Amino acid sequence: MTREEKSKVIEDITAKLAETSSIYLADISGLDAGSTTALRRACFKADVKLMVVKNTLLAKAMEASDKEFEELNTTLVGNTSIMLSETGNAPAKIIKNFRKKNDKPVLKGAYVEEAVYIGDENLEALVNIKSKEEVIGDIVGLLQSPAKNVISALKSSGQTLSGVLKTLSEKTE
Structure with a gap:
């Protein structure tokens, strides 16, 4: 690889690191071709970009970022x-699911929304991070729950109230 090619690769990696909020570093060595293909497919389905890079080029790209x-x-x-994703927990879920059948990939480290996680022992914590969509869904659910309670109370009391009024009107007749 010439110097120009190396600098171009470093620029490309730096740009990808800059535009992505979740970056996972994993070791997938030792996977056979079929397992690697299955991992790449799982990444593609989850909108995670998987790239194998040289450590020296990645270190220079990280330094330039x-x-x-x-x-x-x-x-x-x-x-x-490198596993790049806009969803903070997507790569962690892929790794966890993939390791049900294989012993790899092994999580080396992750950079998720400015927080750094080092080591495979952090995989479970990363899986449990909620994505932006999940947090928004939780907030909407919490906001809707009191309104639903008020509406259902008004509906049930309205039926009860109309029933009482109807019974009272029938008694007076």
């Missing part, structure tokens, strides 16, 4: 794959 990746530099040992 505006984001704070210093803590992740320690994880750049051995084979490294």
